[in-house]
Amino acid sequence: MIAYILRSLAQAVMVMLAVALLAFSMFRFVGDPVANMVGQEASVAERAELAERLGLNDPFPVQFFHFVRDMTRGEFGMSYRQGRPVKDLLAERVPATVELALLSSLFALVFGIALGVYAAINRRGVLANAAMSLSLIGVSLPTFLIGIGLIYLFAVELRWLPSFGRGEVTRFGWWSTGLLTETGRKSLIMPVLTLGFFQLTLIMRLVRAEMLEALRTDYVKFARARGIPERSISFRHALRNTMIPVVTIAGLQFGSVIAFAIVTETVFQWPGLGALFVQAVQFVDIPVMAAYLMFVALVFVVVNLSVDLLYFALDPRLRGTTAAPAR
Amino acid sequence: MRAPTPQAERFSARLARAWDSDVAWSFRHSPVAIIAAVVVLVLLLGAVLAPWIAPQNAFDAASLNLMDGFTRPGEPSAVTGRVFLLGTDDQGRDMLSAILYGSRVSLLVGFASVVFSIVIGVSLGLMAGYLGGRTDAFIMRIADIQLSFPAILIALLVFGVARGLIKPQYHEQAAIIVLIVAIGLSNWASYARTVRGSTLVEKNKDYVMSARVMGRSAFAIMGRHVLPNVTGPVLVIATINLALAIIAESTLSFLGVGVPPTQPSLGTLIRVGQQFLFSGEWWILFYPALDLVLLALSINLLGDWLRDALNPKLR
Numbered sequence: 001m002i003a004y005i006l007r008s009l010a011q012a013v014m015v016m017l018a019v020a021l022l023a024f025s026m027f028r029f030v031g032d033p034v035a036n037m038v039g040q041e042a043s044v045a046e047r048a049e050l051a052e053r054l055g056l057n058d059p060f061p062v063q064f065f066h067f068v069r070d071m072t073r074g075e076f077g078m079s080y081r082q083g084r085p086v087k088d089l090l091a092e093r094v095p096a097t098v099e100l101a102l103l104s105s106l107f108a109l110v111f112g113i114a115l116g117v118y119a120a121i122n123r124r125g126v127l128a129n130a131a132m133s134l135s136l137i138g139v140s141l142p143t144f145l146i147g148i149g150l151i152y153l154f155a156v157e158l159r160w161l162p163s164f165g166r167g168e169v170t171r172f173g174w175w176s177t178g179l180l181t182e183t184g185r186k187s188l189i190m191p192v193l194t195l196g197f198f199q200l201t202l203i204m205r206l207v208r209a210e211m212l213e214a215l216r217t218d219y220v221k222f223a224r225a226r227g228i229p230e231r232s233i234s235f236r237h238a239l240r241n242t243m244i245p246v247v248t249i250a251g252l253q254f255g256s257v258i259a260f261a262i263v264t265e266t267v268f269q270w271p272g273l274g275a276l277f278v279q280a281v282q283f284v285d286i287p288v289m290a291a292y293l294m295f296v297a298l299v300f301v302v303v304n305l306s307v308d309l310l311y312f313a314l315d316p317r318l319r320g321t322t323a324a325p326a327r
Numbered sequence: 328m329r330a331p332t333p334q335a336e337r338f339s340a341r342l343a344r345a346w347d348s349d350v351a352w353s354f355r356h357s358p359v360a361i362i363a364a365v366v367v368l369v370l371l372l373g374a375v376l377a378p379w380i381a382p383q384n385a386f387d388a389a390s391l392n393l394m395d396g397f398t399r400p401g402e403p404s405a406v407t408g409r410v411f412l413l414g415t416d417d418q419g420r421d422m423l424s425a426i427l428y429g430s431r432v433s434l435l436v437g438f439a440s441v442v443f444s445i446v447i448g449v450s451l452g453l454m455a456g457y458l459g460g461r462t463d464a465f466i467m468r469i470a471d472i473q474l475s476f477p478a479i480l481i482a483l484l485v486f487g488v489a490r491g492l493i494k495p496q497y498h499e500q501a502a503i504i505v506l507i508v509a510i511g512l513s514n515w516a517s518y519a520r521t522v523r524g525s526t527l528v529e530k531n532k533d534y535v536m537s538a539r540v541m542g543r544s545a546f547a548i549m550g551r552h553v554l555p556n557v558t559g560p561v562l563v564i565a566t567i568n569l570a571l572a573i574i575a576e577s578t579l580s581f582l583g584v585g586v587p588p589t590q591p592s593l594g595t596l597i598r599v600g601q602q603f604l605f606s607g608e609w610w611i612l613f614y615p616a617l618d619l620v621l622l623a624l625s626i627n628l629l630g631d632w633l634r635d636a637l638n639p640k641l642r
Contacts, residue, residue, distance in 0.1 A: 015472060026484075030491035140624040142574045144581050145616050148601060156605055163605075252475065259477030266582050278582050281487035289487050300475065 008308045012301040017068070019297040023290035024067045027077075028056075030286055076291035081283045086291045089276060095176045096166060097265070097272035101257045103188060104196035109250060112200045113239075116207025120215065121234055132208075135201035143260050147194040147267035154190060162187050164269035195264045199253055206249055210242035217241075244311065251307035255300045353636040360632040363625040370622050374430040381424035382409065386590065400610050414610040417603065422610060425596055426618050432592035433619070436506050437573040441565055443511030448518025449561060453549045455519065456526025467523065470516035481513035482575055486584055499587045506585055510575050514568055518561060525557035559637055566630035570623045577619055593619045 034047050034056070051057060055066055070076070076086035119128040138146075155163035167183030169176040178184025214220065215238050223233045262274035269275070273292060280288035345351060354360050373380070400414040400422075413422040455466040473481065486509040493501050529535060530553065538548045579585040580594030588595055593615045600612030 018472065026488055026491075030488050137624070140570070140627050141620060142578055142581075142623070144578060145597070145620065148597070148604070148612065148616070152604055152609070255475060256477045259480045262479065262483070263578055263582065277483070278584065281483050281490070281584050284487055284491040286487075286491060289484065293484065296476070296480065304475075 005309070008305055012305055015301055016294075016297060019293060020068050020071060021064065023071075023293050024064050026293075027067070027286050027290050028063065030284075071294060076294075077287040079280075079285055079288050081280075081285045081288075086287045089288065090273065090291055090295065091174055093271060093273045093276050095174075096270060097258075097261055097274060099177060099179070100188070100191055100195060100264070100270060100272060101254070101261055104192045104194075105199065105250070105254065105257055107192055107196040108199035108203055111196075112203030113207050113246070115200075116204040117211055117234060117239060119204065119208045120211030123212070131204065135204055138197060138201045143194060143198065143263045144267050146197055147190070147264060150190045150194060151267070160186075161190055163190075166271060191264050191268045191270055194267065195257065195260055198260060199250070199257060202253065203246060203250060206246055207239075207242060210245055211238055214238040214241050247310055248307055251303050251310070254303045255296070258296055258299060350633075350636050354632070357632055357636075359628055363628040363632070366621055366625040367629060370430060370618065370625075371434065373427050374434050377424075377427040377431050381421075381427045383421040383424040386425075386428060400614075413614045414608075416599070416611045417608075422614050425591070426593070426615055429591050429593045429596045429615060430618055430622065432503070432586055432590060433573055433576055433594070433622075436503060436510065436576040436586075436592065437569050439507040440510035440514070440572045440576070441569050443507055444514040444568065445518055445561065445565060447511070448515035449522050449554070449557075451515065452519035452522025453526055453553060453557075456523040457530055457545065457549050457553060463523070466519065470519050473513075473516045474520075478510075478513040478571070479575060479578060482509040482579060483582075483584065485509035485512050486579065499589065502586050503590075506576060506579065509579070510572050513575070514572065517564055517568070521560045521564060522557050525560060526553055529553050529556050563630060563634045563637060566626060566633055570626040570630065573619070573626070574623050593622075 034051050055063055058066070074087050076090070078084065079086050079089055082089065115131050119125075119131055122128045151163045154161040162183065165187060166178045167185075167187035168181040169178050169184055170180040178188055211234075215234075220233060220238055223237050224230075228237075258274070261272060262278060264270065265272045265274035266278055273295065276288060277292040279285070280292065354364075378384070400411065402414070403410045411421050411423070413426070415421055416425065451466050451470075455463040486505060489501075489505040489508065490498065493505070526549075535548060535552055538552050543551075576585060576592060577594030577597065580592050581598045583598065585594055586592050588599070591599070596615035597612055597619070600608075600615060603609075603611045
């Protein structure tokens, strides 16, 4: 087991280094870092001095080493467009995105599992079939259209929910949350629904398929023969064994949650990282783009590691061996 | 009556054979596939023929009249009396024409980016499968990493980098090409994976062995012998990826990083229409969105059908 964890860790570090190399090449070769930092009227001497100070004359591996060292300290340089440290820009916006992504994942997991179990138990039910067809359409609907549809319904027609922003937020040091005020909670509803919808359909279909599989197995038949109540069979016996693929997929999907957050945040003018990234792409603000790339890679690597570790918690059979679990 | 020429005869024989083939049979017996195909065909024709069938050249400022701004769907123009079937936007632009021209851009980017990613994905997949060893490990490692990152993120990154490399005055002209490259680069990995798998199976068959004995080069064998035998799954992925590419294009344009407003796609039209949602002019947003959803849904359904039709196990 320890060998397995070490191997996962080594892989995670390799991926981070590969992404860092990509981010570094972007920073170094797209546009001229010096020209982006000084004004038009800077003299040649000033430019050369800045290039020297930034270490741009060092050999490539040395520069890359410094880049990685700065990254691990959270130093991503200055935003070309806003003239502020990228670190501060990120810190301002991380809470909004993390809150949104976590809440919509929670929403998708809770409702996805519940609907999936329901659809598997009542296979021929009207509600179950309706949920399944709805999920098919959901896959073909672009995220931004779902968001716009919700805005039209709840903000324009019914006027129940605000159409943009986070509402009032409460601050705790550098963290901020919208959960403690009414406007904050109201502002969260539509973005969470929008972002969670795609995940929900995915989890629901997966849980249904896995449950149907599990309900056919011998141990379920045996549990029935022992007279264990149906409810307990569904949740204690069948659902438990469907959790491994569900946790894997839900975990690996966290990357796409972050990506769909780009779109959701733009639709709802949510002051998060995704909106920051879209602006950075529009204005070719390379340091911000590089920092965002590193952030997404970090989330991705951490999630993958935790999914790997969760296998051990969920599947006792794996604990004895050092082999990698089959995916 | 003249006797049919040999060419016409051969052509009709080929047509009859195609009509009798398994795929055609399953098509004739799948109402969903037929409806989806008709929808795709209609939207496709509308886009291709836009310059001839659109009531108005939607992006020629001279043909617009501000007096017609915000005409409701089905109401006549205040100037010419012509009816605007789907209404007009704030500048008096006929929405039907805007959609016909817009889906032209969307479909162009969609098709071109799919072709681009097929070319990259299939060649890398063939090389990985046929050459094996380090080439294989290297290519598939990149594909793995890329597949775990969402396509839209990669497309945005490529777009941003391309913008940084191209001089600002060329941004508008280059936008469509940059978009095609960005979406194409974000989708090649799934082709590479599939083609690699089929190539691994094909490369041990006798015909490859005999080609090798004949002394043909590795690249000739890959291109002339293996390639024609691994195209089936590629077609299925290409269909589904076409829907994904069209959605990706509209998403990027919606985010404001796609095509410039002077040459809008469906995504740009939706982005523009969103501003008018609050004042009640719903049609400016609704019809482009409907067109986009119909297009994506029908292509997806066609892709699903094709996957089942080409898979003999499911018959």
